[in-house]
Amino acid sequence: MPTIPLQQSTRFTYFSKLIDRPVMDKNGEVNAKIYDFIIKPLEAYPQAQGLIIRRGFPNRKYTVVPFADIEALNEKEARLKVEFAKLKFEENHDDRQELTLRRDILDQQVVDTHNHKVIRINDIHLLFVNHSLMVAHVDISLRGLFRRLGVEKLVDFLIRLINKNAKYLKTEYLIPWKYIQPLSINPASMTIKVNVPQKQFNAIPAADLGEIFLEVSSKNQIALFRSVDIITRARIFTHIDFKTQKLMIEELPDKEIAELLNNIPSDEATDFLEKLPKSRVGQLLGLMENKYAKKLSELLGYSNDSAGGLMTAEYIACLKNITVEAALKQIKERSFKVEPAQFVYVLDEESRLIGATNFRRLILAGPQEQLMNIIFPKTYFVNLESGVKEVAYLMEKYKYYTIPVVDNNNVLKGIITVDDILSQLITIAWRRLKKIKVLPKQ
Numbered sequence: 108m109p110t111i112p113l114q115q116s117t118r119f120t121y122f123s124k125l126i127d128r129p130v131m132d133k134n135g136e137v138n139a140k141i142y143d144f145i146i147k148p149l150e151a152y153p154q155a156q157g158l159i160i161r162r163g164f165p166n167r168k169y170t171v172v173p174f175a176d177i178e179a180l181n182e183k184e185a186r187l188k189v190e191f192a193k194l195k196f197e198e199n200h201d202d203r204q205e206l207t208l209r210r211d212i213l214d215q216q217v218v219d220t221h222n223h224k225v226i227r228i229n230d231i232h233l234l235f236v237n238h239s240l241m242v243a244h245v246d247i248s249l250r251g252l253f254r255r256l257g258v259e260k261l262v263d264f265l266i267r268l269i270n271k272n273a274k275y276l277k278t279e280y281l282i283p284w285k286y287i288q289p290l291s292i293n294p295a296s297m298t299i300k301v302n303v304p305q306k307q308f309n310a311i312p313a314a315d316l317g318e319i320f321l322e323v324s325s326k327n328q329i330a331l332f333r334s335v336d337i338i339t340r341a342r343i344f345t346h347i348d349f350k351t352q353k354l355m356i357e358e359l360p361d362k363e364i365a366e367l368l369n370n371i372p373s374d375e376a377t378d379f380l381e382k383l384p385k386s387r388v389g390q391l392l393g394l395m396e397n398k399y400a401k402k403l404s405e406l407l408g409y410s411n412d413s414a415g416g417l418m419t420a421e422y423i424a425c426l427k428n429i430t431v432e433a434a435l436k437q438i439k440e441r442s443f444k445v446e447p448a449q450f451v452y453v454l455d456e457e458s459r460l461i462g463a464t465n466f467r468r469l470i471l472a473g474p475q476e477q478l479m480n481i482i483f484p485k486t487y488f489v490n491l492e493s494g495v496k497e498v499a500y501l502m503e504k505y506k507y508y509t510i511p512v513v514d515n516n517n518v519l520k521g522i523i524t525v526d527d528i529l530s531q532l533i534t535i536a537w538r539r540l541k542k543i544k545v546l547p548k549q
Contacts, residue, residue: 119243122208122231123255124182130160131184132191138162141185142169143209146242152284155240158185159200159207168196180240208242217245217287218319218331225322230255232281245287248280317346329358341370349382365394373399374419374527377406406521414498415491417531418512418521424452425478427461432474448509452519453482459517462486488513491520495531498523 122144130139139162146153158172158180172187172194179186206212208231216225229251232244246254253259266273311319320343323331332340332355344352344367356364368376368391380388380403388407392400402420409415421443425434434451449466462482472481488511489498502510508525 118235120182120233120235121246121251121254122213122233123251125180125185125233126209128182129184131186133187133189136191137184138191143207144240145171145205145207147206152234153206153242155242160185162196166198168198169200170194170196171200174239180235212245216323218323225319226282242284244281244283246279246281248278250275251280313342313346316343320347321351325354329355337366337370340367344379345371345375349379352379361391361394365391368403369396369399372419372421373402373406373521374417376403377416381407381411409491412495412531413491414489414493414512414523415520417495417498417523417527419524419527420521421447422452422509422511422519422522423447423450424454424458424519427453427455427479429478430474431469431472431476431478431481434478435469448522448524450509450522451478452486452511452522453478454519457516458519460486460488460511460513460519463511486511489523490515495528499528499532502528 126141126143128141129137130141131137139160141158142161143159144155145157145159147156155174157174158177159169160172161167161169172189176188177185178188212228212231214228216227218225226247228245228247229249230246231242232246234241234243250259250262253262263276266275316339320328320331328351332343335343344355347355356367359367368380371379380391383391392404395403406415406418406420411417423438423441425437429437438451450463451465451469452463453461455461461479463486464478464482468481487501487505487507489501491512491514493512498510501507502523502525509522511519512521512523514520
């Protein structure tokens, strides 16, 4: 294969076809092999900045050659513009501040932010463009693994003998690099080097985020957790099991745990805290925002299977004597830990529940209309001591997906969503099935 100067080439290749290829210096001496590439991570399609080459056996030594000093590179060889004598070879090259393909990407678990799953990279698809080498895709296919092992042609031949139209031969499993989040841990900071915009990762639905997190190896979970912002952490935390939650907080300082709990819906925070020792709960509540800690303390006093134990304190309520315009302004100015239910509860000056309306009625009403004039004729509610069955019955009967919870003085204390009640019912049903040894088929 003729040598293709970088400045004249525009073509694809695979990382596996470049590693361990011979390296020739300016004088034509061949005394090293390609080992790895250093890439610039903060780009949609990272560009190679340097070539790591090695020589010697068994005492191997390494050096870095800037890409500007590479005259030509292809699947047969690399040719340098400098002499080996001017390069300093050392026993180790392990600069963790750099992102390299062989060490940090190949064979690593990654989060595919497009398909919302954890995968393992078997090869890396590269693109020569002018005088540069760019990372275009990652290959997650079995064929990519065979290519790296040097048996791709043999396996292809055997499969063609069996079925020349096999999907294996025709389908490429290449994922664009812009959708990939490398889980390459920096041991100093215990963070993951992220090369795509954080907003792309944040766009993954919370349930999928939880599944992705659980698929990641345990050694990478804390690194993934620390690499995302606090809102994403909260979304992940509420969608993982208690055992994993407990492992996470054991690795975090108390200040970070308190910040995490401050950003979790009250019902989820309560579910977590009630499983911890009382001494630990008191310690964490003392570090949290006073108002929210007080709210959680109150929720922790209720039984798990009561309305008080199921409710969340995240709801929208307005006083009865304001206008629609004022109510909408209050809603816009509020911040929520989760997307609020589309109901607005109307209270008197003593926080007693008078009625409820919804966003649709608010939007269609005139700005100066009194809030009291657009509430529903009848609003059903439950008491703090109401059981799961009563709550479920009212929700099913009146087709509610949220229901308010009041105390004995009719003061609004929280709301129960259909998700909360469904989760509780599933847990009860599962326990009963286990008790009678009748479980659904897996």
